[in-house]
Amino acid sequence: MPEPPQIPADIDLQRVPRHVACVMDGNGRWASQRNLPRTEGHAAGEVALLDTVNGALDIGVRWLTMFAFSTENWRRPADEVRYLMGFNESLLVRRRDELHEKGVRIRFAGRRDWRVPKRVLRRMDESAELTARNRRMTLTMAFNYGGRAEIVDAVRRLVRDGVPAERVDERALAARLYHTDMPDPDLVVRTSGEFRISNFLLWELAYSELVFTEVLWPDFRRRDLFDAVAEYQRRERRYGGVRG
């Protein structure tokens, strides 16, 4: 039996952000607080990820983007990087069927460079293929993702496409980002009390509402997502204009 949706009373379902993006941060600190190796914090983050996806489905979020591994995370100790590669691969294998059944389209954003093991790329492709026709929600895993790298890659495409300088505008560049059908995030949530973007979606979050929470990622649950959405609904978005 699927769980009945838990719709929180403090959220206006008519004004749910279409696209929510999360920086899942604080796994290492969560583990250190428990005298566990950092990798245990990453493992504990899986429950948080699934609960967040389910909560987002319950309130009707159509696009959810999760920062799983940045282009800078290669700087971490080799053991941790190796763990994260294997963990992300096995998470896909373990979770893709249930996500597929729920109507989630799984996608990836990031560089497919030589550092990402072939088997991980294979799992990513399989999961994307399996779920490609789902439309209830698009879950984009930002993996080996960097906002600057994405912009650089878009500029490379502009050059390869032979676009003359006077034809380069925001639309031309945006049309060469990783997923051109993805709307810009309305809401970006970062956990663990850090007030920074850390190279996430630099182009796309130009007008996103930012919500920061002290909660460490492994402790994050759908209620924390709902709190962030409630906070989002209290904001006034002006896009450089004046009060409407």
Ligand code: IPE
């Ligand atoms: C986020 O948690 C997971 C990744 C960046 C892969 P961290 O591993 O950054 O945890 P902290 O920030 O060190 O606590």
Ligand code: IPE
């Ligand atoms: C951002 O977290 C990257 C991911 C959540 C995948 P980091 O932990 O890598 O960011 P910094 O080092 O605190 O800026």
Ligand code: MG
């Ligand atoms: Mg961190």
